[in-house]
């Protein structure tokens with residue numbers, strides 16, 4: 425419950441039209457895209473500018489009210505589930521592109537701008553913003569920055585972190601700071617920009633971001649390689665990279681995912697293949713041609729049963745769209761879809777895919793796997809039913825083993841989806857107790873009253889206390 429004095433102050437700051445503590449209003453923001461998590465906030469507030477955000481944060485700090493900043497709620501780690509109540513902060517009024525600077529190659533945006541809108545706006549000027557999470561049609565830039573989201577183009581172009589040059593942040597005490605800027609070089613003090621990227625709303629509220637743009641690549645080619653076994657597909661991935669080609673996209677889908685995607689997208693994907701690689705290269709025409717020829721040769725050497733080039737940009741786009749639809753397609757099949765984010769060095773992809781299959785069999789579960797093979801970032805996805813408690817228990821055990829295996833292979837528990845509540849119990853597996861303590865020192869320093877998205881990132885109980893991180 426929000427203290428009546430605090431509520432009065434909130435209403436004064438944003439007006440009654442931007443403050444909602446009705447049951448229906450709160451219910452909408454009691455969950456996000458993560459299955460199995462729901463918790464009611466006490467109020468939902470939609471500030472109109474950074475000054476209002478700063479004033480809200482000051483009230484929250486005084487009354488120790490939790491704040492859950494929320495973009496579109498598409499995160500998959502329960503990062504916007506208000507597990508400790510408090511206020512959910514929406515950015516629907518902060519949804520503008522403020523500037524595209526063609527001399528400095530930057531775009532300045534408010535946090536509520538949809539990722540796809542950034543892409544469209546810069547492409548209209550012949551520029552390129554590479555981060556393209558599968559959710560880009562609905563996710564916000566604020567959410568992307570706070571999860572440090574990756575995407576299909578991450579292998580060659582990196583993730584959101586690589587494109588955030590400067591931020592404006594409201595701290596937990598209500599102070600507004602600016603980090604970085606339009607500068608290619610800047611070593612004045614700690615790199616606070618990087619600290620806030622991926623901080624999952626636990627350190628401050630991002631109210632503005634300067635993002636880096638690059639020139640639009642000249643051409644792009646797309647191919648689809650089909651395999652009758654997973655191992656050959658995984659080996660092709662390692663061999664392509666080892667031959668010093670970095671494709672823009674190197675995505676992997678196993679057969680069950682392929683079947684679900686085809687049933688959903690109906691674009692004529694070959695559902696009898698055991699594994700598929702979607703591979704793309706961009707750049708100057710002659711280099712793309714040379715790389716694609718070499719990639720096709722490698723795929724064939726590694727027993728691809730067919731390698732097909734997209735005939736047109738429309739066909740290429742429908743393949744990309746189909747891949748982006750993988751989660752939605754799988755989600756149609758069972759009441760509950762639990763998608764994970766285990767990531768390994770790309771040389772270990774074959775071992776990881778094999779291990780996921782064995783673990784699924786051991787616990788008698790239906791786990792499909794797809795993901796960004798070129799980054800070693802796999803999405804083992806369990807199709808289950810939350811009402812089947814016996815099966816859910818096995819799902820938890822299976823994912824714990826999958827994370828252990830990822831760490832054993834030199835990987836991590838999350839490559840792009842973040843920690844939130846979902847992955848918090850496993851964080852110590854990756855960082856060790858000293859690593860967690862260092863992160864907690866930063867958190868306490870910036871947010872001594874623990875009002876910024878509390879209950880996320882740091883678990884009350886660790887699932888594993890051993891440190892096996894390489």
Ligand SMILES: Cc1cc2nc3c(=O)[nH]c(=O)nc-3n(C[C@H](O)[C@H](O)[C@H](O)COP(=O)(O)OP(=O)(O)OC[C@H]3O[C@@H](n4cnc5c(N)ncnc54)[C@H](O)[C@@H]3O)c2cc1C
Pocket residue numbers: 456457492493494495496497498499500503504515535556557558559562563564565566567568569570571572573574575576623624625626628629630631751752840841877
């Ligand atoms: C179908 C589907 C496909 C997906 N594909 C990908 C993918 O390919 N790659 C990938 O990385 N992720 C993917 N995701 C996960 C998710 O879309 C991303 O994490 C995305 O960046 C979340 O954006 P959002 O606007 O929904 O943020 P939210 O889910 O609302 O919030 C995410 C986090 O950011 C914080 N936050 C939001 N705005 C602010 C702000 N202004 N200041 C401070 N904190 C803030 C929240 O508190 C929360 O911790 C996918 C999800 C779905 C459902």
